[in-house]
Amino acid sequence: MHVLITGAAGFLGQRLTHALLASGDLDGRSLSRLTLVDQTAPEVPSGTGVEIRARAQDITAPGAWDTVLDERPDVIFHLAAVVSSAAEANLDLGMAVNFEATRTLLDGCRARKLSSTRLIMASSVAVYGGQLPDTLDDMTALTPQSSYGTQKAMCELLINDYSRRGLVDGRVLRLPTIVVRPGRPNAAASSFASSILREPLNGEAAVCPVPTDLELFVMSPGRVIEALMHGATVPADAFGDYRGLMLPGITVSVAEMLDTLRELGGEEALARVRHEPDARIEAIVASWPARFATRKAERLGFMGDQNLREIVEAFLADPARHG
């Protein structure tokens, strides 16, 4: 089996690469070949027995997908994207990377008749926004309040239509906010959600820019990687008449996050969190819903975390926790 990962140099791309190599197969088929694409060439793990090619590629360039699609991947994990703050700051960049490159990827599959290629795209909780019911479900309208969410929602619709037409076998997984990300804070509006746990647990200071009663819908990196791989194995029919779904995150408040921080890191860890309200970040994050009935995902066998403590313990046990 030949697997292509876009955005392979990113946090999820690297983890997925390692998880696929550790597993050695996907959907009962042996992993024989792995193609890793990103803006800069992703690092190639050695001694794996799998043929791995890393490619540096601007996916917005004309013909960007030609070479990798000519090699006819069986599964494509499409993770490449610009993050929400970048898409908000630069509409053209977001449209080019988040939307147009997905469209050209779909058209590249179509032109090569890769109708049974499974395309798993990472979408986001940011497709929801504005005035929403208390608990969302699989039939809640996508009313994004950001350009990032808009671009992801448009990709969902397009992947759904191309799949309905039998041009590709697409699956769209809406990712909850990922907590705890290893590494450093980034430009994402949600960066604080990992930062207020990660930095204090690593002995560093962190800033909490939102009120403590703000709720988030979160999933650990480990569960997200499992979900992406599971997404490649679910039979196409099981998706019914729409190829997208929300992954089963869990609902946590910032207060609960800080409680868990104190439980696992002590008062000195908690004291490293400084509260500095940032209206811009709060406005973005507060527009993301935090409560979902994820029945479709559960019916299809996607698994969420048990609770926040389990998530933070997994982070503490992660060798990569310092980045």
Added chain:
Amino acid sequence: MHVLITGAAGFLGQRLTHALLASGDLDGRSLSRLTLVDQTAPEVPSGTGVEIRARAQDITAPGAWDTVLDERPDVIFHLAAVVSSAAEANLDLGMAVNFEATRTLLDGCRARKLSSTRLIMASSVAVYGGQLPDTLDDMTALTPQSSYGTQKAMCELLINDYSRRGLVDGRVLRLPTIVVRPGRPNAAASSFASSILREPLNGEAAVCPVPTDLELFVMSPGRVIEALMHGATVPADAFGDYRGLMLPGITVSVAEMLDTLRELGGEEALARVRHEPDARIEAIVASWPARFATRKAERLGFMGDQNLREIVEAFLADPARHG
């Protein structure tokens, strides 16, 4: 006020042109200029006192919008589209006309800082599909089961985002099935819905391809035109956090349509309808939702028809009823 109509040579475009000229103003401002765009140059009504320009324009051509947008229209009614059967038969054509030309229209407004230009786009009940609740509302997910519906849903999202960013003042109205259309039967799956009323009332035979208990969500041509014009007058704020809404159609069964036909045309009119089940047409039409709670549209002052009898009486009074 300068108004631009795209798809101006079509059924709705022509009616809207005449309605605007008859009114003489829009949103309390005098109509001074009207630009009519379609594939072939729309007919120009004479003796109106309004400066009218008709342009034949392929809206998918590079720079297609430059000339008309350089003239800085105050209101744009964007009706140009390829119909559902054509979009299903030719994915590239549908994407180019229904999606890409809308995107370039939005970018053209953005480039010229037409941020207060009101852009009213006609969307469709076809944005809905698949397994749906019995009664849909403003928060029901768009899960289109056609390329036409997909392209319209993507346009909705894009118009919403460009409006949120203050790049244009967009409004998207989802049109119910229009009954009674004047003219002749066509290839559309919904053609029978007008045909079983229009032909018998005009003394001709018609075929009913669906069971009489099938329900449709319908609106008269007159109410649709009023709704488009009203869409240009609603304050932007009133749309809240999403610029789209379903217009307030009414739910009617085919049996009710035939009852109304007998009431207004007599037994001899009813006898002109031949029942010839067509599984293909039934499958398509039965997939369209027929029951909506259109609270947002009603709150914003959009008006539906009172009942089916009023719709048919308006048709009988229409000088254009023979096409």
